[in-house]
Amino acid sequence: MTKDGARPSARPRLSREIVLQAALRLVDEEGLDALTMRRLGQELDRDPMALYRYATSRAELLDGVAELVLAQLDMPTDVPDWQAQLRRTAHDFRQLALAHPNVVPLIVTRPLATPLALRPIGTLRPLEQMLELLVRAGYTPVRALHVYRSYWGLLHGHILNELQEVVVDPEETDALLRLGLHRLPNKDFPRLRGLAKALLAGYDGAAALDESLDLLLSGLTGDTPAPRKVRARKA
Amino acid sequence: MTKDGARPSARPRLSREIVLQAALRLVDEEGLDALTMRRLGQELDRDPMALYRYATSRAELLDGVAELVLAQLDMPTDVPDWQAQLRRTAHDFRQLALAHPNVVPLIVTRPLATPLALRPIGTLRPLEQMLELLVRAGYTPVRALHVYRSYWGLLHGHILNELQEVVVDPEETDALLRLGLHRLPNKDFPRLRGLAKALLAGYDGAAALDESLDLLLSGLTGDTPAPRKVRARKA
DNA sequence: GGCGCCTGTCTACGATGTAGAGTCACACAG
DNA sequence: CTGTGTGACTCTACATCGTAGACAGGCGCC
Numbered sequence: 401m402t403k404d405g406a407r408p409s410a411r412p413r414l415s416r417e418i419v420l421q422a423a424l425r426l427v428d429e430e431g432l433d434a435l436t437m438r439r440l441g442q443e444l445d446r447d448p449m450a451l452y453r454y455a456t457s458r459a460e461l462l463d464g465v466a467e468l469v470l471a472q473l474d475m476p477t478d479v480p481d482w483q484a485q486l487r488r489t490a491h492d493f494r495q496l497a498l499a500h501p502n503v504v505p506l507i508v509t510r511p512l513a514t515p516l517a518l519r520p521i522g523t524l525r526p527l528e529q530m531l532e533l534l535v536r537a538g539y540t541p542v543r544a545l546h547v548y549r550s551y552w553g554l555l556h557g558h559i560l561n562e563l564q565e566v567v568v569d570p571e572e573t574d575a576l577l578r579l580g581l582h583r584l585p586n587k588d589f590p591r592l593r594g595l596a597k598a599l600l601a602g603y604d605g606a607a608a609l610d611e612s613l614d615l616l617l618s619g620l621t622g623d624t625p626a627p628r629k630v631r632a633r634k635a
Numbered sequence: 636m637t638k639d640g641a642r643p644s645a646r647p648r649l650s651r652e653i654v655l656q657a658a659l660r661l662v663d664e665e666g667l668d669a670l671t672m673r674r675l676g677q678e679l680d681r682d683p684m685a686l687y688r689y690a691t692s693r694a695e696l697l698d699g700v701a702e703l704v705l706a707q708l709d710m711p712t713d714v715p716d717w718q719a720q721l722r723r724t725a726h727d728f729r730q731l732a733l734a735h736p737n738v739v740p741l742i743v744t745r746p747l748a749t750p751l752a753l754r755p756i757g758t759l760r761p762l763e764q765m766l767e768l769l770v771r772a773g774y775t776p777v778r779a780l781h782v783y784r785s786y787w788g789l790l791h792g793h794i795l796n797e798l799q800e801v802v803v804d805p806e807e808t809d810a811l812l813r814l815g816l817h818r819l820p821n822k823d824f825p826r827l828r829g830l831a832k833a834l835l836a837g838y839d840g841a842a843a844l845d846e847s848l849d850l851l852l853s854g855l856t857g858d859t860p861a862p863r864k865v866r867a868r869k870a
Numbered sequence: 871g872g873c874g875c876c877t878g879t880c881t882a883c884g885a886t887g888t889a890g891a892g893t894c895a896c897a898c899a900g
Numbered sequence: 901c902t903g904t905g906t907g908a909c910t911c912t913a914c915a916t917c918g919t920a921g922a923c924a925g926g927c928g929c930c
Contacts, residue, residue: 413877414877414878436916436917436918437917437918437919438916438917438918446878446879447878447879447880448918448919449878449879449880449919449920450877450878450879452919452920453876453877453878457918457919458917458918458919501747504747505740505744505747508743508744508795509740509743509744511795511799512736512739512740512795512798512799515815516799516800516815516816516834517815517816517817517818517819518815518818521819521823524819524824524827525823527827528823528824528825528826528827531826531827531830532826535826541826541829541830541833542830542833544826545830545833545834546838546843549796549838549843550843550846550847550850552792552796553789553792553793553795553796553847554788554789554792555792556791556792556795556796557787557788557789557790557791557792557793557795558788558792560743560746560747560788560791560792561784561787561788561791563747564746564747564751565751580750580751580752580753581751581752582752583752583753584752584756584759588756588760588763589759589763590763591763591766591767591770591776591779592759592762592763592766594776595766595776595777595780598776598777598780599751599780603781603784608781608784608785611785612785612788614854615785615850615851615854616850618854619849619850619853619854648908649908649909671885671886671887672886672887672888673885673886673887681909681910682909682910682911683887683888683910684888684889684909684910684911685908685909685910687888687889688907688908688909692887692888693886693887693888
């Protein structure tokens with residue numbers, strides 16, 4: 401044996417990438433609270449302090465995790481049908497969020513603590529790409545920004561909705577119980593209790609997202625003049 | 636002097652209400668991180684442990700704070716124009732969020748950790764009220780639920796958008812610097828950098844919210860058959 | 871062969887949430 | 901007036917957290 405009697409397993413040099421990937425895995429598997437410096441260090445078989453070479457604080461680590469997920473969202477800008485692209489990207493985002501539900505709070509919340517331009521770059525790329533897409537579609541930059549806000553807000557709102565649809569105990573047969581609705585005084589919550597079955601059915605997130613997109617996109621079509629082939633317009 | 640030489644100031648018996656109010660004030664003034672048991676105890680001139688009589692854990696305290704804010708949202712259900720009411724409530728919600736920006740992360744995020752029916756009651760009332768409103772407007776309960784989701788998602792999405800519009804240092808004159816945009820390689824972010832002025836102008840949140848509502852509501856009008864005066868409809 | 875840098879480690883400190891046992895005042899029964 | 905019980909509040913203690921600061925060891929480069 402060379403030197404490490406305990407762990408002959410691979411101990412490659414760390415890198416920000418490796419650290420963040422491990423952090424993401426930890427968050428995915430055990431939740432945000434499990435992501436402590438000590439725990440992550442142990443996961444990487446390294447002293448917790450070693451992590452500070454790759455993230456200056458735990459908060460920055462969280463940002464890194466959010467960025468890692470968001471960076472997987474890539475939006476081509478040279479497409480013939482920009483609306484179709486918005487739709488596609490929306491569904492990509494949804495899938496990403498469903499694949500990493502524990503990261504969603506970070507994605508929607510961390511930007512509140514960080515001014516726009518100081519945010520991790522991977523977080524800004526979708527914005528830039530979407531601006532590019534919309535401008536090519538004929539929007540002025542300012543209008544593009546507005547559209548971006550509506551669109552991104554819709555995405556965040558939708559995913560927050562969809563992720564709270566959790567069935568407490570799928571074994572339980574009684575609908576009321578299964579949702580914990582029995583706890584509610586049905587004097588005060590007749591409507592809500594009446595919806596037990598509908599709530600239990602869960603909801604088709606993809607379909608709901610499409611409906612919302614329909615609304616947004618149809619609202620937008622009366623908006624831009626450029627059906628296709630937009631060229632640079634003079635000042 | 637009777638007994639307390641230090642603080643002759645009022646020390647009324649605590650109550651959940653008092654504790655939560657103090658917690659809310661603390662969060663409003665100093666942010667979420669400032670809300671620690673010790674700090675809150677000191678604020679109330681009480682041993683930190685005393686708080687556990689009124690909230691079983693820090694997490695439950697956070698839920699309480701979110702509930703306290705959300706409970707201020709009251710939506711009358713017996714109104715002539717339900718769409719106008721949705722609009723009004725949306726703006727109420729926005730004002731509430733702007734008044735308590737530090738609580739917004741809790742409002743949008745805590746529900747993800749708690750199954751619907753186990754959430755604080757004050758949190759569920761807006762849902763119940765909105766269902767009632769929509770049913771009275773002629774929607775079936777299930778459709779009402781769908782509308783609620785779209786609407787609530789829109790609200791959350793909008794407010795998350797609006798709250799990230801923060802100007803770093805209003806003293807700074809250069810637009811790029813003021814936003815920290817100079818940090819961005821403008822090879823990669825030409826569009827974003829080009830929007831410096833627009834970003835600095837901030838955005839009119841109320842107007843943007845109204846635009847989104849226009850979209851949603853106009854999408855809904857083709858939806859319900861009941862322009863007014865809805866009575867019970869036979870199965 | 872020596873020097874310097876970069877990665878990772880060690881130790882230590884203050885702060886946090888909260889369990890469990892203890893204290894003290896006050897309401898009420900006699 | 902006195903005893904007693906109950907519930908609000910306090911005390912002490914502990915495991916765990918983020919992270920500052922000094923240190924070690926190996927590798928590349930001159």
